[in-house]
Amino acid sequence: MKRHSLILFLVGSAIAFSFNSCVRSIEKVHSTELRELDPALQGVRKSFGNRQINDVSTWEQVRKPELIDYYENYVFGKRPSFNPSVSYSVLSVDTISIDGVKMEHTEIQADFKYRGRKMKSYYAKFLPLNIKDPIVFVGLNFFGNSTLDTLSALTHSNHFVMKNAGVKTKGHRVTEESRGTKAYRWPLDLIVGSECGLITAHYADFDPDVNNGFLDGVHGLAEGRVHFRKRNEWGSISAWAWGLSELQSYLELQPETKNSKTAVIGHSRLGKAALWAGITDKRFDMVVSNNSGCAGAAQFRTMRGEDIEKITKRFPYWFARNFQSFRGNDSLLLVDQEMLLSLVAPRSLYVASASKDAWADPEGEYLSFYKSQAIYSLYDSTLEIPYKYPAPKEANEYGSMAYHLRAGEHEILRWDWERYILFALDQLK
Numbered sequence: 001m002k003r004h005s006l007i008l009f010l011v012g013s014a015i016a017f018s019f020n021s022c023v024r025s026i027e028k029v030h031s032t033e034l035r036e037l038d039p040a041l042q043g044v045r046k047s048f049g050n051r052q053i054n055d056v057s058t059w060e061q062v063r064k065p066e067l068i069d070y071y072e073n074y075v076f077g078k079r080p081s082f083n084p085s086v087s088y089s090v091l092s093v094d095t096i097s098i099d100g101v102k103m104e105h106t107e108i109q110a111d112f113k114y115r116g117r118k119m120k121s122y123y124a125k126f127l128p129l130n131i132k133d134p135i136v137f138v139g140l141n142f143f144g145n146s147t148l149d150t151l152s153a154l155t156h157s158n159h160f161v162m163k164n165a166g167v168k169t170k171g172h173r174v175t176e177e178s179r180g181t182k183a184y185r186w187p188l189d190l191i192v193g194s195e196c197g198l199i200t201a202h203y204a205d206f207d208p209d210v211n212n213g214f215l216d217g218v219h220g221l222a223e224g225r226v227h228f229r230k231r232n233e234w235g236s237i238s239a240w241a242w243g244l245s246e247l248q249s250y251l252e253l254q255p256e257t258k259n260s261k262t263a264v265i266g267h268s269r270l271g272k273a274a275l276w277a278g279i280t281d282k283r284f285d286m287v288v289s290n291n292s293g294c295a296g297a298a299q300f301r302t303m304r305g306e307d308i309e310k311i312t313k314r315f316p317y318w319f320a321r322n323f324q325s326f327r328g329n330d331s332l333l334l335v336d337q338e339m340l341l342s343l344v345a346p347r348s349l350y351v352a353s354a355s356k357d358a359w360a361d362p363e364g365e366y367l368s369f370y371k372s373q374a375i376y377s378l379y380d381s382t383l384e385i386p387y388k389y390p391a392p393k394e395a396n397e398y399g400s401m402a403y404h405l406r407a408g409e410h411e412i413l414r415w416d417w418e419r420y421i422l423f424a425l426d427q428l429k
């Protein structure tokens with residue numbers, strides 16, 4: 001054999017060998033019907049430097065940090081390290097009864113200070129009576145705490161809120177008539193009746209959802225008014241995720257919840273924030289993505305529903321400026337959202353879609369969920385999720401992963417919560 005033929009032969013055999021070993025390792029994880037999809041599954045299991053990820057330690061030491069770094073630099077933006085002081089005052093504490101379920105309800109004011117600057121947030125907490133360390137759901141709300149229930153006189157948010165058919169607003173602010181109008185999204189009788197708790201705050205406390213130059217909310221607190229924004233710096237989703245971590249920190253300081261297991265939860269843009277919070281903060285034991293769509297659980301590469309161009313034209317400030325470079329070129333992004341979901345592993349992950357939520361691409365959400373088993377299965381070799389888009393029905397549970405498709409629109413409803421709560425009780429008790 002001539003020298004260059006020998007080299008070609010050796011290179012060819014090496015490629016064939018590594019291809020075969022990839023196929024073998026994936027075969028171990030998946031059933032035969034999935035084999036055609038193997039190349040897609042390998043994305044998350046191959047590092048940017050082409051290293052195959054076949055075990056937990058290579059995942060945790062090589063692939064996971066590079067993916068987090070990539071998401072920070074190109075999608076959500078890097079959060080500065082800053083350490084504000086925080087003090088809490090209890091504004092009210094009460095025992096209330098909602099649909100026959102008694103609960104302790106507390107409203108807390110959190111005051112943040114950093115380098116002479118101030119920011120405050122109001123937390124609403126609902127806990128079952130006489131239960132130590134209950135599982136607590138941690139989530140932000142869209143219209144302020146006062147829209148959660150009609151019984152407790154929670155403080156109205158004075159921040160910007162979106163226009164919404166069901167909420168009475170004036171000049172983008174909630175009014176007294178808006179009290180309790182979003183109670184259907186937070187079924188307190190069910191949550192507390194299942195011996196779980198809830199803590200929530202208005203997302204705008206941490207960053208009002210307007211494109212106004214990052215002067216307010218936690219951006220303003222951390223950076224002040226004079227700050228040149230680099231292309232990889234944090235947007236609103238990262239600010240909301242920071243707020244979720246603050247709620248967790250508060251729970252850890254309270255005797256009745258300091259050892260509670262927590263599930264971070266969010267709907268839509270707040271589902272994206274919940275995912276990013278769960279990834280950047282390992283103290284959350286479970287992560288729930290409800291209809292999080294583009295830049296949440298949905299695949300970029302399916303090119304259905306919202307894409308990078310659409311989302312960054314309407315909401316450029318949610319992300320790092322770098323993310324805008326991928327407008328019209330979603331597939332140039334070196335990540336897709338099975339990678340985002342994989343970063344939650346091995347903690348419990350629940351992804352939920354709604355059948356009429358085309359903008360969020362329910363099938364794309366399922367595809368990310370399905371593909372993220374490539375990493376979850378490194379921790380649990382028995383895991384096997386079929387590539388079969390489920391019909392709207394009960395939760396589909398696989399080890400520490402769950403998915404459901406609810407029949408209906410883009411929303412978070414009692415039906416969704418019923419399944420989240422059962423899964424949380426099963427996983428975290």
Ligand code: GTR
Nearest residue numbers: 267268269270293294306311
């Ligand atoms: C839409 C946005 C989605 C989703 C949704 C929401 O307008 O395009 O990505 O976040 O808002 O948060 O309700």
